[in-house]
Amino acid sequence: MSLYQLEHVEHVYRETTVLKHLNLTITAGEIFALVGPSGAGKSTLLRLMALLEPPSEGKVQIELNGKPLTYHKASITDRRQLGMVFQRPTMLTRSVYANVAFGLHLRGQHGVQSQVKHMLEAVALQHLAQRRVQSLSGGELQRVALARALILQPKVLLLDEPTANLDPYNIGIIENLVRRHHDEDGTTIIIVTHNVFQAKRLADRVGLLLESELIEVADTDTFFNHPQDPRTQAFLSGDLIY
Amino acid sequence: MQVTITALSISAVVGIPCGAWFALSKLPGKRILTTFIYTGMGLPPVVVGLVVYLFLSRQGVFGDLGWLFSFRAMVIAQVILATPLVIGITMSSILGLDPNLRPQLRALGATEWQITRALLFEARFGVILGLVAGFGAIISEVGAVMLVGGNIDGRTRVLTTAIVLETQRGHFEVALALGIILLSISFATNFLLMILQGRRW
Ligand SMILES: Nc1ncnc2c1ncn2[C@@H]1O[C@H](COP(=O)(O)OP(=O)(O)OP(=O)(O)O)[C@@H](O)[C@H]1O
Ligand SMILES: [Mg+2]
Secondary structure (H helix, E strand, O other): OEEEEEEEEEEEEOOEEEEEEEEEEEEOOOEEEEEOOOOOOHHHHHHHHOOOOOOOEEEEEEEEOOEEEOOOOOOHHHHOOEEEEOOOOOOOOOEHHHHHHHHHHHOOOOOHHHHHHHHHHHOOOHHHOOOEHHHOOHHHHHHHHHHHHHOOOOOEEEEEOOOOOOOHHHHHHHHHHHHHHHHHHOOEEEEEOOOHHHHHHHOOEEEEEEOOEEEEEEEHHHHHHOOOOHHHHHHHOOOOOO | OHHHHHHHHHHHHHHHHHHHHHHHOOOOOHHHHHHHHHHHOOOOHHHHHHHHHHHHOOOOOOHHHOOOOOHHHHHHHHHHHHHHHHHHHHHHHHHOOOOOHHHHHHHOOOOHHHHHHHHHHHOHHHHHHHHHHHHHHHHOOOHHHHHHHOOOOOOOOOHHHHHHHHHHOOOHHHHHHHHHHHHHHHHHHHHHHHHHHHHHO
């Protein structure tokens, strides 16, 4: 069953075309990795898929509970099934606890305290619950960002470089957590990453975005071992400097 | 004092939502509006007093209300002085927040109303600062209150107008004592707000 349908998507900021001729289908329950050099438009594509912006042209549609939804049609209840971790997470100037609890409070949920406690344990941050987020390290901050998205148990989780600049220990925690949510809850994961090894480790399928265009989409094995497009081969062998 | 508190409450109730709204919405005349608010932040009290006086005086548009030289007249004048300060400072402190915060809150599933509330809370220091500035401006102000209140003993006399009167009468000790009270009130309020700010954390 196809979850996302993107057809002839084009996105323009003022004069600059950031995405063009983009077609993509995502199946419910898969892990899809989006790779590509800096400035290719990966974050922009993720924002469109999170229904945070409408595309300038074309269609970005997601089917949730049998309803086809777009930026304009999705209600707040629909939107709340999508989770996103931004490339540069913005925190509320409050405690770690308050940041992780925030989304639950928005939804008027009960039992917030024990849910947050469990979540913080899962990202190994329980000892920092009362700390202000401003005093956290980069790795801790990214784990808080992931925790506050995961705790909402989204049907679709969009991750924008969730492990950029992190050490193997933090990368391990984050990857395991993402994989566990995928396996246990059937969460669809779309992850943007600079790290092709990460894509290899996690993804069912991989897409390469190059200069605003989606060059190649293939299952992970094909993508890495038998890429069709010569530009994918060049990207993988590091000939494309980024 | 009662005048100032009433006026400040009204300014807060009007000014904080307006400030948030102006900061967050895409109104067409936003530039001009902003210019007006910033001008409003520095209105000379005597001029405000004069205008309110003219509106409320017997020949004025609202003359029939008979509000001149009353508590209400003074409150009106002070609200006019304080509200632009509250709006302006609330607005600029919300605009000073990280622009990525809004999409972030939206992605966490916040409604527009929840976003506004969260942003106001993030800008809490600025909002409190706006209230302090408004309070400071109107408690120490003489011109407007004197004109529209008339400095009537027991009815429309406030600290500042009392100081003016006592000075004119040559009762410097009384004037000075009142001045010290005024200063203490200012100081105490600011101090209290500082503590509140610290608590909020
Ligand atoms: N809000 C915006 N206004 C104008 N231009 C933008 C905006 N957002 C992104 N761009 C531009 O669009 C292009 C693609 O940006 P995007 O953030 O999607 O790239 P990216 O692939 O995520 O890069 P990176 O790997 O460095 O994060 C860039 O040239 C960027 O400057
Ligand atoms: Mg990016």
